Amino acid sequence: MKRIAKLPSYFVLILLSALFLVPFLWTVSTALKANEDAFTFPPQWIPNHAQWDNFPKAWTALPFTQWVLNTLFITVVTTAATVITSSLVAYGFSRFKFRGRNAMFYTMLATMMLPGQVTMIPVFMIWRTLGAIDTFYPLILPAFFGGGAFNIFLMRQFFLTLPREYDEAAMLDGAGFFRIWWKILLPLSGPVIATVAVLSFISHWDEFNGPLIYLNSPEKYTVSIGLRMFQDSYGSETNQLMAASLIHILPTIVLFFFAQRYFMKGINLSGLGGR
Amino acid sequence: MIPITRPIKRKAIKPGVAGFLFTTPWLLGFLIFTAGPMLTSLYLSFTKYDLSTMKWIGTTNYQRLFTEDPLFWKSLQVTIAYAILTVPLGIAASLALALLLNQKVRGQRFFRTVFYLPSIVPAVASSLLWMWIFNSDYGILNWALGLFGWSGIEWLADEKYTLYAFAAMSLWGAGGGRMVIFLAGLQGISETYYEAARIDGASPWQQFRSVTIPLLSPVIFFNLILGVIGAFQVFTQAYIMTGGGPNNATLFYALNLFRNAFEYFKLGKASAMAWVLFVILLIITAIQFWGSKRWVHYEGEAK
Numbered sequence: 001m002k003r004i005a006k007l008p009s010y011f012v013l014i015l016l017s018a019l020f021l022v023p024f025l026w027t028v029s030t031a032l033k034a035n036e037d038a039f040t041f042p043p044q045w046i047p048n049h050a051q052w053d054n055f056p057k058a059w060t061a062l063p064f065t066q067w068v069l070n071t072l073f074i075t076v077v078t079t080a081a082t083v084i085t086s087s088l089v090a091y092g093f094s095r096f097k098f099r100g101r102n103a104m105f106y107t108m109l110a111t112m113m114l115p116g117q118v119t120m121i122p123v124f125m126i127w128r129t130l131g132a133i134d135t136f137y138p139l140i141l142p143a144f145f146g147g148g149a150f151n152i153f154l155m156r157q158f159f160l161t162l163p164r165e166y167d168e169a170a171m172l173d174g175a176g177f178f179r180i181w182w183k184i185l186l187p188l189s190g191p192v193i194a195t196v197a198v199l200s201f202i203s204h205w206d207e208f209n210g211p212l213i214y215l216n217s218p219e220k221y222t223v224s225i226g227l228r229m230f231q232d233s234y235g236s237e238t239n240q241l242m243a244a245s246l247i248h249i250l251p252t253i254v255l256f257f258f259a260q261r262y263f264m265k266g267i268n269l270s271g272l273g274g275r
Numbered sequence: 276m277i278p279i280t281r282p283i284k285r286k287a288i289k290p291g292v293a294g295f296l297f298t299t300p301w302l303l304g305f306l307i308f309t310a311g312p313m314l315t316s317l318y319l320s321f322t323k324y325d326l327s328t329m330k331w332i333g334t335t336n337y338q339r340l341f342t343e344d345p346l347f348w349k350s351l352q353v354t355i356a357y358a359i360l361t362v363p364l365g366i367a368a369s370l371a372l373a374l375l376l377n378q379k380v381r382g383q384r385f386f387r388t389v390f391y392l393p394s395i396v397p398a399v400a401s402s403l404l405w406m407w408i409f410n411s412d413y414g415i416l417n418w419a420l421g422l423f424g425w426s427g428i429e430w431l432a433d434e435k436y437t438l439y440a441f442a443a444m445s446l447w448g449a450g451g452g453r454m455v456i457f458l459a460g461l462q463g464i465s466e467t468y469y470e471a472a473r474i475d476g477a478s479p480w481q482q483f484r485s486v487t488i489p490l491l492s493p494v495i496f497f498n499l500i501l502g503v504i505g506a507f508q509v510f511t512q513a514y515i516m517t518g519g520g521p522n523n524a525t526l527f528y529a530l531n532l533f534r535n536a537f538e539y540f541k542l543g544k545a546s547a548m549a550w551v552l553f554v555i556l557l558i559i560t561a562i563q564f565w566g567s568k569r570w571v572h573y574e575g576e577a578k
Contacts, residue, residue, distance in 0.1 A: 009375050016372070017389040020447065024392070026415050027404050039413050042421075089301040096294020108301060111309055113500070115508055115556060117532050117549040121319060121542050122312035128326075145304020152301060177293045206397035208511045213537060224399040228515065231403060238407060245400040252395045260388065264455070 031055070031242040038238045051239065055247070058240040062233070064247065066219055067226040074139050074222065075204040081140070082147025082200040083193055089146045090155030091181045095167065112149045116209075124213060138214045139207070143200075151196045154266065158192035159185060195266025198259045202252050223248050319546035326540055336547035347548070349523050350531035353438070357527070358506035361442045366498055369450050373457035374487075387458065390451035402515035405444050406431065431517055434524035441512060441525065449505070453498055460494035461487070489572040496563070496571045503559055507552060528552060 025045075030038050031054055033047040059065070093105050127138040146152050162185060170180050186193070211222045221229065230244050256263065288296075320337070323330045340347045372390060376383050393401070408414050409430035417428060430440040464487065472482045488495075510529040513519055519526040519534075532552070536545035 006378060006380060009378055009380060013375055013380065013386050017386055020389050020393060020451075022415070023404055023408060023447065026408065030407065041413055041418065043413065043415055043418050085300045089298050092294045092297025096290050096297070098291040098294040101294065101298075104298060104302065107305070111305065113504055113556065113560060114309065114313075115504065115549070115552055117508070117529060118316050118553050119309055119312035120549070121536055121546055122315035123308055125315070126307075126312075142304065142308055144300065145308065146301035177288070177290070177297075181297075202395050206399075208397075208399055208514075209533075224397055227399050227403065231515070241403060242407065245403045248397050248400040252397065253392065256392070256395050264387075 027242045027246060030239055031246055033239050035237055035239045054239050054243040058244040062226060062230055067221050067223045071205060071222040074136055075201055077140050078143035078204045079197055079200045081143040082151055083197050085144055086147040086151040086196060087155050089152045090159055094156045094159035108149045133214060134216045139210050154196055155192055158189055162188055191262045191265040194259050194262035198255060198263050201255060205252060316546045316549055319543050320550050322543045324542040336544050340547060346531060350526045350528045353526055354507055354528040357438055358503055361445045362502040362506055365446060365449060368446060369453035370457050372454045373461055376458055377461045390454055393447050394449060394452040398511040399515055401448055402512045406516050409440055432521050434521050437524045460491050464490045492571040493573060496567050500560060500563055504556055507556060
């Protein structure tokens with residue numbers, strides 16, 4: 001009886017998930033077609049012959065290897081910096097009392113509401129003065145300063161759920177504050193580290209605005225800017241454009257599937273963040 | 276436990292000092308990349324600046340924006356229309372989806388993953404993908420609509436439809452992320468509230484109105500605030516898909532600002548635009564906080 005009552009829900013869920021998946025399927029389908037087959041109406045869902053060589057063609061038409069390496073470098077460094085510095089700052093906010101702590105914490109939360117456009121131009125001027133235009137520094141160094149308010153907040157929320165008795169026991173054993181952070185808190189924080197790492201990886205892998213402002217020479221491009229260049233130069237080769245887009249999408253999806261179990265636990269914390 | 280590797284020799288740092296030291300990376304970042312630039316940007320907004328010369332011109336930038344800049348008003352109008360269209364609809368749709376999934380359906384994890392996936396697709400890639408979906412001659416959207424007898428809508432070239440196209444894309448791209456947050460919120464509501472309501476004879480709708488909504492209201496509020504802020508910062512999609520066209524119908528505020536700053540190098544004017552944006556968001560957020568007293572319910576209220 002109860003099962004039958006849920007049938008409409010299943011119907012809606014299956015229909016909606018099909019709708020959510022169609023754009024992916026359509027992209028894959030187009031990426032595997034000969035270009036002239038992409039331009040048929042009504043559209044053909046299953047390609048006549050899967051044209052796997054669209055992928056190497058797109059990859060080699062422009063220097064994607066270089067772009068992927070650039071993006072990986074930026075993404076890996078910023079992600080590591082974000083995890084380490086955000087957890088240090090969160091440790092300070094969650095485990096210590098000091099003057100001005102709450103004022104600082106609320107200021108930090110308030111910065112989440114500040115539109116990036118307000119600081120974009122002066123920050124650009126700083127990097128220009130330092131001669132760092134067309135380098136990776138403007139994209140990497142800011143991650144070393146706590147890695148963003150949201151990540152610090154997530155880390156802090158998680159640390160607050162860990163019993164302080166662990167810290168105290170370690171302290172009795174002679175551990176210093178730094179060791180407590182490294183040896184006690186971090187090893188217990190798998191889910192939130194995974195969440196911050198995945199969110200940071202994805203956001204830097206995706207980032208468009210920063211590279212658009214700071215990178216000028218094509219050999220320094222990231223994948224997102226490179227894909228934009230591909231659109232400009234080979235926009236009519238829709239099959240290859242879709243193949244190139246998939247190359248951009250794939251790492252985020254693979255990463256998400258590997259980290260999903262931990263990741264969802266951590267994301268749930270951000271839901272509690274609203275409380 | 277932790278082995279003692281060495282005797283305590285250094286004089287221990289006071290906890291208060293240590294706590295402050297641990298937070299200094301954020302504090303430095305805040306001063307260098309947020310507070311300083313905010314003040315600089317405010318100053319710039321009263322100047323004419325093109326990266327080489329800077330001249331103080333008082334409130335001229337603001338006056339010009341308000342009185343003789345139709346593109347400023349157009350971009351503001353486009354952005355507000357988009358926010359009104361997408362934020363309430365997006366929140367309602369994500370909440371509905373979360374409620375569906377929260378009924379202990381089988382395959383909950385599978386559905387959750389499917390709905391979440393679009394939100395991790397890079398913005399440039401999803402823009403290219405949707406351009407192809409919206410293609411008026413060969414796209415699947417017009418093909419699907421054709422099955423119902425509609426034909427040939429120019430989604431990205433006819434200004435009557437562009438905002439709807441962007442809205443559809445945002446439902447796909449942002450719906451899942453919000454849904455996951457709502458789902459977490461729903462799963463945090465204790466079953467005992469529902470039991471009590473059922474004993475009092477509450478119908479499912481009454482349970483939704485009197486238990487779910489009040490207890491979920493902080494999460495809804497959180498999503499509302501961030502949703503509005505996000506809607507005012509749409510940039511990449513417009514830059515890639517339409518370049519602001521047709522006839523400026525997708526000239527989102529952030530795109531207009533970016534152009535003034537980094538294409539026309541009117542950095543003073545762009546800074547003034549950034550501050551206008553900031554003040555608008557502050558006012559909207561303040562109104563939301565003020566209004567929230569009527570409908571957002573915090574358990575315990577204590578911090």
